[in-house]
Amino acid sequence: MTENLNQEEAIQDTPSEQNADLTQQTTEPEATPQDELSGQESTGGHDGDNQEEKEGLEDKKDKKECKESKKRELQKQVEQLTAALAEEKDRYARMFAEYENFRRRSQKERENVYADAYAEALGEVMPMVDNLERALQCGEGEQLHKGLEMVMNQFQEMLKKLGIETFGEKGDTFDPNIHHAIMHEDDENLPENSIVEVFQRGYKKGERIIRCAMVKVAN
Template sequence: MSKKNQNEAPGQEQEVLEEQTDQTAETAQQPEAQTEAPDPLLTELESLKDQVAQQEDKYLRLAAEYDNYRKRTAKEKEAMWSDAKADTAGAFLPVYDNLERALKQETADEAFKKGVEMTMNQLKEVLSKLGITEIPALGQTFDPNLHNAVMHIDDENFGENEVAEVFQAGFQCGEKVIRFAMVKVAN
């Protein structure tokens, strides 16, 4: 080979090396480009995951609020129904009292007495169907949550704070007192 060819050969080798270096640099840049491309996709994916989590949280909160609303309205309806029953029963209690007084009166007319008894039994049955019960009083220990003491006596025949006499029957609807029993308490 001549000097010229020898000089060209190293130059050509340099060009080939430069081309290889350029190709290597391009190849090295390509993976960087590929890793950069998924970054926006990953970012968008993470953003969508956050949005889904927020929507799921909103849904769960809404479902919980609805469940609380349903329970609260059911409880309110039950309370309104109970109050309506108590008010209605309260309106009939004077009739109950009058029938009770009529039964205590002596009468010669047995048909009249039987009619009053039947009416009283029918009223008791209606109250029972509504869940209205008479508060037990006579012989019970005085309970200020159920009884209204209007008299007090000292009598050895009765125990401490025992109801000796009932002047007016008390009624309750479940745990709610419609009318306190008016009583006389001993000792």
């Protein structure tokens, strides 16, 4: 009999439990589309933050690489300019050394030319000195005159070899650029500004006047 009572209680409790389960299922809220969307937005928000962080890191990386690239480029330019400057300094030093060598050679050549010309001129004068000594040793008269003529002829030949010309002859027209009038003479029979007498011949080499002629001029 006791067993029958227990079975009846079990039977009676079963519908109640079933009702409780139904009540619980009824009271639990169902997931709405808005709740699902909110969940997606929440997940999407986290993904957006991660994406921004990733992009920020990539941007920093790009900026760093850009700075490194510019730094390498500037360093390369500095090295190129330094090399070019060193090359220019070396070229300048070589040019300066060449100029100094050229200057010394030119100065030496000028000195040699001057010495050669000086020796050549003296070599031309020496024979005249010898003839003067011989004329003086011969005494007076015709022999002395002949000796002096020889000296004069040799002197004129020497001037021709050196390219030196004489000027200032009697009858020439007076030129203040090459003649120096130390005396004047009034003579109506003579052309005006004509040279009446030459006291000292003039000498020139090309267009260069070595010495003006000293003359007397007719007014």
